[in-house]
Amino acid sequence: MERDYQPQIIEPEIQKSWESEKTFKTTEDHNKPKFYCLCMFPYPSGKLHMGHVRNYTIGDVISRFMTMKGYNVLQPMGWDAFGMPAENAAIKNQLPPATWTYENIDHMRRQLKRLGFGYDWDRELATCTPDYYRWEQWLFTRMVDKGLAYRKKARVNWDPVDRTVLANEQVVDGRGWRSGALVEKREIDQWFIRITDYADELLDDLNSVDWPEQVKTMQRNWIGRSQGVEFSFERQGTQERLEVYTTRPDTIMGITYVAVAAQHPIATKAAETNPDIAAFIRDCAQMSVIEADLAKAPKKGIATGEYVIHPFSGEEIPIWIANFVLMDYGSGAVMAVPGHDQRDWEFATQYGLPIKPVIKSYDDDPDYDISKQAWCEKTGVTINSGQFDNLTFEQAFEAVANAIEDQRIGRVTTNYRLRDWGVGRQRYWGCPIPIIHTDEGLKIVRDEDLPVTLPEDVVVDGSESPLIGRSDFVDTVDPETGRQAKRETDTFDTFMESSWYYARFASAFSNDAMLDQNANYWLPVDLYIGGIEHAILHLLYARFFHKVLRDLDLVVTNEPFKKLLTQGMVLKDGSKMSKSKGNTVDPQELIDRYGADTVRLFMMFAAPPELSLEWSDDGVAGAHRFLKRLHTLVTEHVGQGNHLTSDTLELDALSDSARDLYRKLHETVAKVSDDIGRRYHFNTAIAAVMELTNSAIKFNATTESDWQVLSEVIETLVILLSPITPHIAQHLWSQLGNDGSLIDTHWPTVREDALIRDTVTLIVQVNGKLRGRIQVATDADDETVMRMAREEPSVAKFLGGMIEKKAIVIPQKIINLVVAPKR
RNA sequence: GCCGGUGUGAUGGAAUUGGUAGACAUACCGGACUUAAAAUCCGGAGAGGGAAACCUCGUGCCAGUUCGAGUCUGGCCACCGGCACCA
Numbered sequence: 001m002e003r004d005y006q007p008q009i010i011e012p013e014i015q016k017s018w019e020s021e022k023t024f025k026t027t028e029d030h031n032k033p034k035f036y037c038l039c040m041f042p043y044p045s046g047k048l049h050m051g052h053v054r055n056y057t058i059g060d061v062i063s064r065f066m067t068m069k070g071y072n073v074l075q076p077m078g079w080d081a082f083g084m085p086a087e088n089a090a091i092k093n094q095l096p097p098a099t100w101t102y103e104n105i106d107h108m109r110r111q112l113k114r115l116g117f118g119y120d121w122d123r124e125l126a127t128c129t130p131d132y133y134r135w136e137q138w139l140f141t142r143m144v145d146k147g148l149a150y151r152k153k154a155r156v157n158w159d160p161v162d163r164t165v166l167a168n169e170q171v172v173d174g175r176g177w178r179s180g181a182l183v184e185k186r187e188i189d190q191w192f193i194r195i196t197d198y199a200d201e202l203l204d205d206l207n208s209v210d211w212p213e214q215v216k217t218m219q220r221n222w223i224g225r226s227q228g229v230e231f232s233f234e235r236q237g238t239q240e241r242l243e244v245y246t247t248r249p250d251t252i253m254g255i256t257y258v259a260v261a262a263q264h265p266i267a268t269k270a271a272e273t274n275p276d277i278a279a280f281i282r283d284c285a286q287m288s289v290i291e292a293d294l295a296k297a298p299k300k301g302i303a304t305g306e307y308v309i310h311p312f313s314g315e316e317i318p319i320w321i322a323n324f325v326l327m328d329y330g331s332g333a334v335m336a337v338p339g340h341d342q343r344d345w346e347f348a349t350q351y352g353l354p355i356k357p358v359i360k361s362y363d364d365d366p367d368y369d370i371s372k373q374a375w376c377e378k379t380g381v382t383i384n385s386g387q388f389d390n391l392t393f394e395q396a397f398e399a400v401a402n403a404i405e406d407q408r409i410g411r412v413t414t415n416y417r418l419r420d421w422g423v424g425r426q427r428y429w430g431c432p433i434p435i436i437h438t439d440e441g442l443k444i445v446r447d448e449d450l451p452v453t454l455p456e457d458v459v460v461d462g463s464e465s466p467l468i469g470r471s472d473f474v475d476t477v478d479p480e481t482g483r484q485a486k487r488e489t490d491t492f493d494t495f496m497e498s499s500w501y502y503a504r505f506a507s508a509f510s511n512d513a514m515l516d517q518n519a520n521y522w523l524p525v526d527l528y529i530g531g532i533e534h535a536i537l538h539l540l541y542a543r544f545f546h547k548v549l550r551d552l553d554l555v556v557t558n559e560p561f562k563k564l565l566t567q568g569m570v571l572k573d574g575s576k577m578s579k580s581k582g583n584t585v586d587p588q589e590l591i592d593r594y595g596a597d598t599v600r601l602f603m604m605f606a607a608p609p610e611l612s613l614e615w616s617d618d619g620v621a622g623a624h625r626f627l628k629r630l631h632t633l634v635t636e637h638v639g640q641g642n643h644l645t646s647d648t649l650e651l652d653a654l655s656d657s658a659r660d661l662y663r664k665l666h667e668t669v670a671k672v673s674d675d676i677g678r679r680y681h682f683n684t685a686i687a688a689v690m691e692l693t694n695s696a697i698k699f700n701a702t703t704e705s706d707w708q709v710l711s712e713v714i715e716t717l718v719i720l721l722s723p724i725t726p727h728i729a730q731h732l733w734s735q736l737g738n739d740g741s742l743i744d745t746h747w748p749t750v751r752e753d754a755l756i757r758d759t760v761t762l763i764v765q766v767n768g769k770l771r772g773r774i775q776v777a778t779d780a781d782d783e784t785v786m787r788m789a790r791e792e793p794s795v796a797k798f799l800g801g802m803i804e805k806k807a808i809v810i811p812q813k814i815i816n817l818v819v820a821p822k823r
Numbered sequence: 824g825c826c827g828g829u830g831u832g833a834u835g836g837a838a839u840u841g842g843u844a845g846a847c848a849u850a851c852c853g854g855a856c857u858u859a860a861a862a863u864c865c866g867g868a869g870a871g872g873g874a875a876a877c878c879u880c881g882u883g884c885c886a887g888u889u890c891g892a893g894u895c896u897g898g899c900c901a902c903c904g905g906c907a908c909c910a
Contacts, residue, residue, distance in 0.1 A: 040910095042910090043909090043910050045910090080910070083909080083910065084908085084909065084910085085909080085910085156908075157908080165908080166908080167908040167909065168907090168908055168909080169908075169909045169910095170908085170909090171908095214827055214828060215827085217826080217827065218826065218827050218828095218905075221825090221826050221827080222826080222905090222906085222907090224826095289907095289908085290906075290907090290908095291824095291825085291906050291907075292824075292825085292905090292906055294824090295824035295825060295906085296824055297824095343824095418907090419907070421907080422907080422908080424908095425908065426908095427908090493908070494908095494909095494910070495907095495910085498910085531904090531910095532827090532828080532904060532905085533904060533905065533910085534905095534910080535827075535904080535905070536826090536827095536905060536906080536907085537905080537906090537907065537910095538910080540907095568828090568829090568903090568904090569903080569904070571903080605835090605836090605847085605848070606835060606836080606848095607835065607836065608836085610828095611829075611836090612828090612829075612903065612904085613835080614834095614835080618834070618835080618849050618850065619834090619835065619848070619849050619850095620849095621849085622848055622849055622850095623848085625863095626848085628862095628863090629863095632863095674839085675839095678839095679839070681837095681839085683835090683836070683837085683847085683848095684836095684837065684838095684839090684846085684847080686847080686848090687836090687837075687846065687847035687848075688846095688847085689847095690847055690848075691846080691847070694847095761843090763842075763843045765842085765843090765890085765891075767890080767891090768842095768889095768890065768891045769891095770843060773843080794877095805890090806890060807890090808842090808890050808891075810842060813842060813843090814842045814843075814891090816842080816890055816891060817890090818890050818891095
């Protein structure tokens with residue numbers, strides 16, 4: 001028998017047998033409970049990075065564990081294959097994006113297979129293939145039919161040198177990343193999808209999913225549902241009105257100005273006659289399109305010279321144009337209450353506008369000083385507010401809202417921070433938007449003409465999309481009129497593809513519909529695993545798509561992902577390891593050197609999934625060393641010829657040391673089962689397995705029952721580790737004389753009677769400080785335990801000259817004696 | 824700026840429900856084996872004081888709740904993620 005651990009020999013052999021025996025082929029088996037375990041699919045950037053290895057190892061460990069627990073497990077894999085990096089690579093390498101992408105997929109598929117992940121490869125998909133994206137195009141045409149998709153102008157980054165639209169990522173310090181030209185902003189017509197129609201449902205259904213609270217909170221805040229009041233001011237000297245939205249109607253008497261967005265019609269109108277205003281608006285139009293930049297930008301504004309009339313006081317209030325007011329939120333205009341809103345306060349301070357306090361804090365809070373900052377708490381009462389004086393937030397809200405409704409100038413409304421989803425991209429390597437521009441207007445492409453296929457033989461040069469110059473793509477005929485038409489050259493946001501792939505895996509073989517009935521066998525995804533960086537956008541879009549699919553009767557559930565596990569990032573040098581930053585560590589080198597099992601073991605041992613993990617090369621060797629120790633333990637055990645298995649081990653017949661080892665065995669089974677199956681804390685599961693291994697190595701077996709215990713320990717170790725390091729486990733399993741695939745074996749169960757202890761160690765504290773330990777019988781009564789605690793010498797010496805005031809006893813754990821000096 | 828997280832030995836982390844802080848590893852130090860090295864095996868180790876027994880301090884910082892706080896509360900600091908065209 002081969003005595004050395006040789007992963008480079010055994011791993012490929014075992015992988016070959018999984019492939020030839022179709023071990024991970026999945027079918028819809030109604031005799032077992034199903035378990036759909038999905039990891040976020042990768043962008044095929046070239047090669048796997050550590051984040052992928054971490055993500056997919058977690059999924060594989062859970063999938064293998066659930067299989068051994070008797071579930072019918074689906075674990076698929078595919079490729080999020082459209083996107084910008086392929087175009088960048090195409091420019092650099094003079095290769096079409098498709099060629100680059102398919103080569104990357106081939107390489108990364110080999111890497112995934114080399115890591116031993118148990119995927120059902122028959123279901124593999126790549127989003128850049130017409131077989132996949134035709135259904136996305138089909139779905140989009142249904143959305144157009146239902147009025148869920150519409151056209152609207154949106155601002156984009158325009159590189160005047162490369163004559164192309166840039167992604168935010170491609171704008172560096174306000175300049176195009178390739179040309180270095182100052183980036184301009186352009187307004188262009190774009191397709192939007194009405195995700196806001198589903199805002200309430202997206203918010204409310206968060207309560208029905210088993211997701212980390214932090215992710216649900218982030219999504220709730222992102223949707224940002226607020227109750228407020230929408231009302232309009234009379235504009236002095238005109239017949240027109242100005243509509244605003246506020247969540248703080250209780251502060252209405254503190255308005256000292258109103259502010260409108262630079263894109264607001266009032267601003268546009270004012271600019272016609274005032275060149276300063278026109279210049280200000282032009283400046284605003286060149287501001288960043290990134291919200292974080294806008295929030296940090298210095299507040300700027302300009303007075304319009306126009307006024308509105310306060311609905312209750314009749315005062316004249318100036319209208320300002322301000323760069324911090326967003327046209328997309330509410331009506332693009334706000335009532336400004338600088339006393340009680342920090343942004344309004346800063347703006348008023350800067351431009352010398354009055355600040356009027358209308359809320360007084362209840363308890364003379366020392367932070368209440370309106371000359372220094374706004375008071376934004378809702379805990380005070382109204383002052384200086386005439387008819388609305390001396391009211392709490394709730395009372396004032398209601399009174400003001402009623403007064404506004406009585407005047408018929410507004411009403412209570414719900415508003416959302418969430419905006420509709422702009423899905424058009426002026427890029428080549430994406431799913432073509434199935435629209436034709438005809439002389440009768442825009443028309444969706446008919447079902448029978450789908451898919452609109454993206455030509456793959458193109459030259460990408462960094463300027464405008466190559467689709468625009470392709471007459472074989474652009475020129476078409478309107479099937480209704482027979483007249484000339486042009487195809488839309490925009491493609492979809494790649495979040496479109498990743499919003500429904502989870503469902504397509506579940507009906508991977510459906511050729512004549514987007515989804516078939518198998519989708520409803522597998523869905524929802526029982527466990528979805530991926531990076532925390534997707535907590536909002538991807539997960540929100542996918543949830544939205546699922547509801548659209550449901551409303552089209554394609555699925556029956558409300559939510560796509562029942563449980564979510566968000567893994568922390570793999571960091572290198574303190575920041576996210578990513579292809580865009582180019583700071584990746586290549587897992588392939590580690591696989592070549594140590595084998596897949598070592599890499600898998602190390603990744604799972606280094607940190608629990610949800611924590612971010614700073615990569616370091618230290619420790620991989622330690623994981624490898626452990627596998628060698630295990631390999632040696634098992635091969636020596638088998639070599640000694642004393643591998644004895646018994647179904648009827650008599651606990652009473654065991655020596656003390658064998659009894660202890662046997663108890664530890666079952667404690668380990670309990671811990672590992674809980675850690676893998678419930679907590680997803682693989683690092684502590686591995687630590688427990690290591691402890692048991694160390695105990696097994698130290699154990700000196702002499703009798704037949706000793707050998708039986710050791711044999712059971714060794715066999716169980718191999719099984720417990722098999723989800724994490726499946727190759728060495730399978731190899732050792734065979735060495736131990738077992739036939740067949742280890743994954744067909746049942747997960748071990750805990751023998752409860754093996755866990756029973758006769759004695760337990762209790763901690764004794766005096767005034768909360770550890771002073772001693774006592775060994776007591778598990779069934780000892782409190783009186784006995786207390787006597788032993790007080791008599792324990794290390795404890796007793798702290799009791800001299802003291803009066804015992806209190807004794808806290810936590811059974812089987814701790815005793816705390818609270819004492820004070822005698823006087 | 825806003826939203827969400829994280830912070831424990833030299834390092835990664837453990838402590839699951841408020842009850843022994845530092846499991847299990849890595850790096851390090853010492854020993855065994857070896858002509859030697861590697862590999863392997865055995866042992867040590869939070870910091871400070873002490874000859875030792877043992878004592879004191881210690882989970883980013885400052886307060887608080889509690890018999891008892893890494894864990895709960897309030898306030899700060901640092902770092903990480905997201906902010907709608909990176910995926």
